[in-house]
Amino acid sequence: MAAAGSKRKRAASSGLADLHDDMLEGVLARLPPAAYSRLRGVSRRWRAAADSATFRAACARVADRDPWFLMLQEDADQRRRPAVVFDSAGRRWARWRGAPGSVPVAAAGGLVLYRDPATGDLTVANPLTGASRALPPPPASYAGAGALQAVAMYGAPYRVVLITGELPDLSTVTFDSATGAWGEAAALARKPEEETAGAAAAGRERAAAEDGEGDDTVYFLSKSGDVVATTMQRSAARLYSSAVACGGNGEEEAAVAYFLSRSGAVVACDLARRAFAELPRVLPAYHEYSIDVVACGGAAYAVVLSEFLDAPSLRVWEPAPSGAWRQVAAMPPAMAHAFRGAKADVNCVGHGHRLMVCVSSGDPGASGCFLCDVRTNRWEELPPRADDGDLVAALSFEPRMEAAV
Incomplete structure (x- = not known):
């Protein structure tokens, strides 16, 4: 035998x-x-x-690959821990082997963009092949553009966009991998479309606060679960995170980068038209919630975890043409009930029509990772990880051997 x-x-x-x-x-x-x-x-x-x-x-020639979701971790003392990746094809978690000392801040195609926190140097790498490319420094015109607000990456050949300044004075500078060079820094104009009913109301709120006639304070949850007023307390790992939506047809010319301002407002930057708009708040002032912005299927969404009258809810909102927000998905109440009183934080990432939502809190029973299909509102809890670090940021990419840096 x-x-x-x-x-x-x-x-x-x-x-x-x-x-x-x-x-x-x-x-x-x-x-x-x-x-x-x-x-x-x-x-x-x-x-x-x-x-x-x-x-x-x-x-x-293999048209589609199941995405990998890259998750950054911190321990209870907010110290960085090794990142983990969820392989959606193999349905398993694995330890991530990335560039030491650098923080992954964006991804596009099969590539990941790293930023050195000390120097600001940017490096693009293909995680499968190990190939990497250090980007040249931005032009001198970028130096006086102000504080870095967000980093975006999109397209193939890829483009890296730095969004700088303080609202309403924002600027962008773009690296094009096809030419291997940065363009000149350009100012972003405020979009005329912002004068919609919803955005005009948000503008009136801001004006009232400036005149002392109102209070535009919004309360957010910090990483430790404490209520923080006025400015968001964000982990260093997600300080410059953004979500890029290229429209339903995937055209790069329609790319819009969404990020959260320090006051928690969602800012939309039209990268082709060099214009921006502050979107109206998803929830009213004085409401305690955790929020993240995400892009998938060519659209942008805001994922909000809130609690009202001891009833927690995790909902997905999409900006409507009218300037308001409309709900497109909601976690089933029985699944969201675990977050009751937990003061949890949400970190999200999208790919295709799927959203990965990671909920972190001091209570292990009120934490977990979930996948949501925004087309069907179907929710699925992912298998637990071997470690217990808090997930503080998320990226997604399609692992591809052929992706060139």
């Missing part, structure tokens, strides 16, 4: 070895991306295939 088994194994091995190189590379290209790191250890032929340009071309 043992001899027969060995014979069958040799026959199967011989059949695989007889495959033409093009066919072998086509088969290997359809393996889950998580397996690529092990190809080189199988045989010399597989190692050569994994390093070949034709193998990367075969990978490019």
Whole structure:
């Protein structure tokens, strides 16, 4: 019996070895991306295939890959911990091996953008191949543009956008990988569309506060769960996070970057028209909630975790053309009940039509990660992680061997 088994194994091995190189590379290209790191250890032929340009071309012919969700962690003392990644194809969590000392701040296609907190230097890397590229410093015109507000990345070839200044004086500067150079810094004009009914009401609130006739204070939850007024307390890992929506047809010319201002307002920057708008608040002033902005399926959303009369709710909102917000999804009440009184924080990321929502709190029973299909409002709780660090930021990308830095 043992001899027969060995014979069958040799026959199967011989059949695989007889495959033409093009066919072998086509088969290997359809393996889950998580397996690529092990190809080189199988045989010399597989190692050569994994390093070949034709193998990367075969990978490019695979139209869609299930996304990886990259999650950054902090411990109770707000010290950085190793990042983790959720492989949606393999339905498992894994330890992330990223650039040491740098913080991943954006992603596009199969690439991740890192920023050095000490120097501000930017590096683009392909996590599968290990290839990286240090971006040149922005132009001199960027130096006087003010404090960095957000970092955005989108497109293929990719573009990196830095949004700087203080509202209402915002500027952008863009790196284009096709040319390998930065453009000149450009000021953003306030969008005329902001004078919609909802935005005009928000403007009146701001004016009343400036005149001493009202209080525009909004209360948010800090990472530790404490109520913080006026300005958001954000982790260093998500200080410059943004979400880029390229419209339903995916056209880069329609790219809009959304980020949260320090007062908690959602700011939309039209990168092609060089204009911005402050969107009206999702919830009224004096309301305690946690909020994050996310893009998926070509649209932008605000994910809000709030509690009213001891009833917690986690809802997904989309900006409407009228300037208001409309609800598009809501976590089932039985699932959201676990967050009652937890003062939890939400960190979200999107890909395709799926949103990953990570809820962190001091209570392990009131924490977890969930996937939501915004088209069907179907919610799913993901398997727990092996570690217990708080998730403080999230990125998503499509793992692709052929993505060039």
